[in-house]
Amino acid sequence: xxxxxxxxxxxxxxxxxxxxxxxxxxxxxxxxxxxxxxxxxxxxxxxxxxxxxxxxxxxxxxxxxxxxxxxxxxxxxxxxxxxxxxxxxxxxxxxxxxxxxxxxxxxxxxxxxxxxxxxxxxxxxxxxxxxxxxxxxxxxxxxxxxxxxxxxxxxxxxxxxxxxxxxxxxxxxxxxxxxxxxxxxxxxxxxxxxxxxxxxxxxxxxxxxxxxxxxxxxxxxxxxxxxxxxxxxxxxxxxxxxxxxxxxxxxxxxxxxxxxxxxxxxxxxxxxxxxxxxxxxxxxxxxxxxxxxxxxxxxxxxxxxxxxxxxxxxxxxxxxxxxxxxxxxxxxxxxxxxxxxxx
Numbered sequence: 001x002x003x004x005x006x007x008x009x010x011x012x013x014x015x016x017x018x019x020x021x022x023x024x025x026x027x028x029x030x031x032x033x034x035x036x037x038x039x040x041x042x043x044x045x046x047x048x049x050x051x052x053x054x055x056x057x058x059x060x061x062x063x064x065x066x067x068x069x070x071x072x073x074x075x076x077x078x079x080x081x082x083x084x085x086x087x088x089x090x091x092x093x094x095x096x097x098x099x100x101x102x103x104x105x106x107x108x109x110x111x112x113x114x115x116x117x118x119x120x121x122x123x124x125x126x127x128x129x130x131x132x133x134x135x136x137x138x139x140x141x142x143x144x145x146x147x148x149x150x151x152x153x154x155x156x157x158x159x160x161x162x163x164x165x166x167x168x169x170x171x172x173x174x175x176x177x178x179x180x181x182x183x184x185x186x187x188x189x190x191x192x193x194x195x196x197x198x199x200x201x202x203x204x205x206x207x208x209x210x211x212x213x214x215x216x217x218x219x220x221x222x223x224x225x226x227x228x229x230x231x232x233x234x235x236x237x238x239x240x241x242x243x244x245x246x247x248x249x250x251x252x253x254x255x256x257x258x259x260x261x262x263x264x265x266x267x268x269x270x271x272x273x274x275x276x277x278x279x280x281x282x283x284x285x286x287x288x289x290x291x292x293x294x295x296x297x298x299x300x301x302x303x304x305x306x307x308x309x310x311x312x313x314x315x316x317x318x319x320x321x322x323x324x325x326x327x328x329x330x331x332x333x334x335x336x337x338x339x340x341x342x343x
Contacts, residue, residue: 010056125137234277258301
């Protein structure tokens with residue numbers, strides 16, 4: 001895909017092609033899914049020229065036309081499922097987290113949202129025969145939540161048969177009971193998690209765009225990017241855009257950010273996992289007053305929405321709130337020293 005000859009597109013000369021490649025538009029497909037305004041600002045060209053380039057890229061990449069339901073079904077067979085290693089939750093999600101989709105996990109503080117992102121950063125690297133996607137992870141950290149020590153705990157907390165399969169897959173000699181072997185495995189897992197701390201909403205948006213470059217670099221490697229985590233998606237937006245007067249600007253910016261994340265998922269067949277903060281609705285007299293931040297923009301863009309709720313001790317209730325092809329339901333898990341575990 002990165003070897004596409006962009007200069008073959010109308011209106012794209014050597015200088016324009018260089019600008020597009022520098023901005024991450026390295027293929028016909030990446031240009032085909034861009035907006036004219038985005039391309040115009042990036043390559044310093046007119047909107048009309050940008051539209052012509054995008055239309056030509058769509059024809060070349062065969063994007064934007066209608067297709068039969070059978071073709072869609074065949075294409076969906078390429079979608080991967082990332083297992084939680086908790087049967088009850090995997091059943092709720094129809095097998096696990098889907099690639100090419102945004103999964104939003106929201107809940108109050110201490111509900112276990114960051115535990116989910118850490119666990120998935122480990123699980124995505126597991127061999128496919130034990131529920132992983134054998135890929136690397138990009139982790140955008142906006143709340144200073146990423147802890148390599150927690151990754152260490154979760155790797156050691158995997159079942160022995162899963163650890164052995166992973167050791168064999170990585171050609172690491174030894175067994176789950178050997179300390180030196182486990183240290184080597186933990187370091188190998190940490191090396192495949194690309195972490196960046198977002199200092200504000202603009203920096204977070206920039207990191208999302210940068211993640212596309214990282215995914216492109218690793219696309220044909222032994223460890224392609226199969227998971228993009230953002231923890232938390234809304235923290236900076238919530239802090240920087242205060243009051244109803246700034247709500248429209250916040251939502252517009254959040255919408256663009258979500259589509260940048262979605263583009264990475266679609267182009268590189270990755271799971272996009274975002275966590276979200278909540279607010280309490282004072283007008284609610286019955287039921288749970290907890291509501292996710294982000295409004296309809298986030299609600300419509302997220303393919304799957306999951307609500308984490310605290311229960312007794314280390315028990316957590318996982319509720320599937322919205323999914324295009326699955327029924328709503330609940331599952332139970334526990335957050336323990338070794339990671340997320342079944343009830």
